Amino acid sequence: MPWSTPFLTSLSIRGAYPATLPWLTTRDFVFDYLIIRAGFSASVIAERLATQSGKKVLIVDKRNHISGNAYDHYNEHGILVHKYGLHIFNTNSCEIFEYLSRFTRWGSYEHRVLASVDDQLVSIPINLDTINKLYGMDLNSFEVEDFFKALAEPKKYIYTSEDVVVSKVGRVLYEKFFRGDTRKQCGLDPSELDKSVIARIPTRNNRDARYFTDTYQPMPLHGFTRLFENMLNHPNIKVMLNTDYLEIQKAIPCREMVYTGSVDEFFDYRYAKLPYHSLDFEYETHNTQVFQPAPVINYPNEHLYTPMTEFKYLTGQEHSKTNIVYEFPKAEGDPYYPVPRPANQEIYKQDKALVDTRAGSHFVGRLATYKYYNMDQCVDQAFSVYK
Incomplete structure (x- = not known):
């Protein structure tokens, strides 16, 4: 179903100045927390504050939907797709899995990825079958371990991503699988x-073709957006969409703030703009039940796009058609991934020094802390900040 629930739709702001709304004109109605954006970090903290601490929370997001980049919806053909590219949940934490299970039922899933290398589709991460297929060999687990050691270039110190790969599997496999892919994605x-x-x-060195080996790696049975709807469905939580928090922060009194946007943007780029990777997406619907032989196929070298994802593998949806998405990396646009380089960390340290001076403000999540987090790590950090 398209994203829509009564408790949220009634609070969506579409061109209306917030102070004109009746529920904002009540003088004695004060929110305890203003939370910026409605992704994983923000929503988990909002839910904890509302249900465990009885706090009144206002969530504000510029977008017209909740769920942040994990937002999914049904397209014009009725196929459930992820609007901002592939999102996979995985964790080894029983606490996080059981917490999220309060808001969703799960569908069984194990993520698998193929890479197009030397005109063949082979498993990634590199495993025993990858090597045997790529080189036409019949190695066993012990022999492939020796094969990797023979190719590896030992490094006294590991500083860069190149060092990581060539020290494990050598330069040939590094060039085939990693270098082109990283240059496309990160520039x-x-x-x-x-x-x-x-x-x-x-x-x-075995035949395990799963991309993740975490204990828990299911997918929300009805999608991520439904999970978020359930998480935020509480009388102490109000949500305003299509709204910049700068437009309402003086009009609506809040005791404290949780910020999950870009930290450099919050401080109006006082020192410099932090670099982020961004993405463009191209979606195609095909009149076939299955389009490709795996949920994701990576193209590290031969195309401008990197992964190609087919969503029905993830969702388990039964449909006569299928939908795929191509991801095209780009340097500018919505911030998705921080760029971990020493120069960028120096900029962040300056922003972090400003963060530390702001009493009553809490900076949480990937963009606010300029650090790559998986979804379960966002939840874990939100738990810590709440506590």
């Missing part, structure tokens, strides 16, 4: 990026 060579960018991608 930078892996040798220019912090080791953390690629360190999360494992190399395996």
Whole structure:
């Protein structure tokens, strides 16, 4: 179903100045917290404050929907798609899984990715089958471990993403799988990026083709947006969409603030604009039940786009048609991923010094802390800030 619920729709602001709304003119109605944006970090903190602490919370978002970049919706053909590219939930935390289970039922899923390399589709992360198929060999787990060691270039110190890969699997596999992909996505060579960018991608000597090995990796049965709707469905939580918080922060009294937007934007780019990776998306609907042999196919070298995702693998939806999305990296646009480089961290440190001077303001999430977080890490950080 398209995103819409009575408790939220009634609070959406479409061109109306907030002070004209009846519920804003009550003098003694004061919110305890103003929360900027409605993604994972913001929504978890709002839910905890409302349900556990009895606080009154106002969430404000410039967009016309909740859920942040995890927003999903049904397209014109009735296919559930992710508006801002692929989002996969995975965690090893029982606490986080059980918490989110209060707001959604789950569908079974294990994420698998193929990479187009040397005119073949092979498993990524690199595993035993990847090597055997790529090189036409029949190695076992012990032999492939020796194969990796023979290719590896030992490094005394690991500083960059290039160091991470070549020290594990050598320069040939680095060029085939990682360098082109990283340059497209980040606009930078892996040798220019912090080791953390690629360190999360494992190399395996077995046939495990799962992208993640976390204990919990299901997908919300009815989508992420429904999960957020349930999370925010509380009388102490009000939501204003299509609204810049700068337009209402003086009109609506709040005791404290939780900010989950870009930290440099909050301070009006006092020192410099922090670089972020952005993305463009192109969606296609095809008159076939299945379009490609895996949920995601990466194209590290041969196209301008990087992954191609088919959503029905993720959602388990039964439909006579299917939808795919191409992701095109770009340097400018909506901020998606921080760029971990020493120079950028120096800029962030200056912003962080300003953050530390603001009593009653809490900066949470990927953009506000200029750090890459998975969804479960956003939830975990939100728990910590709430406590």
